[in-house]
Amino acid sequence: MGCTAADVVAALRAAAAVVQEHRDELVRLDQAIGDADHGENLRRGFTALLSRLDAEEPASPGKALKLVATTLISTVGGAAGPLYGTAFLRASAAVGDAAELDGEAVARALQAALEGVVARGKAVVGDKTMVDALTPAVTAAASAEGSVAGVLSAAADAAAEGAESTVPMVARKGRASYLGERSAGHLDPGARSTALLLRAFADAAAG
Numbered sequence: 662m663g664c665t666a667a668d669v670v671a672a673l674r675a676a677a678a679v680v681q682e683h684r685d686e687l688v689r690l691d692q693a694i695g696d697a698d699h700g701e702n703l704r705r706g707f708t709a710l711l712s713r714l715d716a717e718e719p720a721s722p723g724k725a726l727k728l729v730a731t732t733l734i735s736t737v738g739g740a741a742g743p744l745y746g747t748a749f750l751r752a753s754a755a756v757g758d759a760a761e762l763d764g765e766a767v768a769r770a771l772q773a774a775l776e777g778v779v780a781r782g783k784a785v786v787g788d789k790t791m792v793d794a795l796t797p798a799v800t801a802a803a804s805a806e807g808s809v810a811g812v813l814s815a816a817a818d819a820a821a822e823g824a825e826s827t828v829p830m831v832a833r834k835g836r837a838s839y840l841g842e843r844s845a846g847h848l849d850p851g852a853r854s855t856a857l858l859l860r861a862f863a864d865a866a867a868g
């Protein structure tokens with residue numbers, strides 16, 4: 662069975678709850694190698710998203726993803742706002758106006774999201790950013806070939822591993838790069854939030 666607009670909205674509400682639960686953790690991670698605002702930036706964005714979802718019911722999965730993009734771009738700020746905004750905008754364009762998404766469509770949407778993040782932020786794997794979580798997630802999703810829940814679960818597992826892999830890295834993009842070698846030994850906040858979001862989507866899809 663495919664994933665409808667209502668399913669996407671439910672997954673987004675679940676993601677908003679996860680962002681709220683992990684707000685302080687993400688702030689602490691960003692305190693170590695950035696400016697301590699990543700958790701609050703995302704909390705603000707997803708709280709705004711919840712109010713928009715209360716006000717209007719997106720007519721398709723693509724419209725729901727577009728609403729996330731415009732909301733995050735206008736409320737999150739910093740590096741992560743435009744990056745996540747672009748990710749959701751590209752994912753929205755990739756799914757078009759389909760009424761339901763299958764696993765393959767979700768895998769293609771994740772691929773498009775990654776391409777958007779890379780086009781915007783120019784980071785590559787190893788730079789200690791959200792790209793280190795999203796890249797293995799996209800690869801895992803592409804080879805998962807199954808239900809939406811199966812594809813997202815594979816993506817979430819790979820993203821969690823990818824996020825952990827940022828710990829020893831020296832940051833080459835974003836604020837953490839100002840620290841040079843001192844950025845090593847810390848988990849990248851954006852990689853962590855990407856892993857959290859994918860896990861929330863996967864859990865929601867699994868029901």
Ligand code: ADP
Nearest residue numbers: 699739740741782784790791834835850851852
């Ligand atoms: P800011 O650094 O402006 O305060 P946030 O704290 O909200 O923004 O987000 C920081 C996260 O953004 C980093 O942990 C990293 O994952 C991600 N990031 C920063 N620059 C880039 C980039 N050029 N490409 C991809 N991700 C990036």
Ligand code: MG
Nearest residue numbers: 695696698699
């Ligand atoms: Mg920050």
Ligand code: MG
Nearest residue numbers: 696698739740
């Ligand atoms: Mg900031």
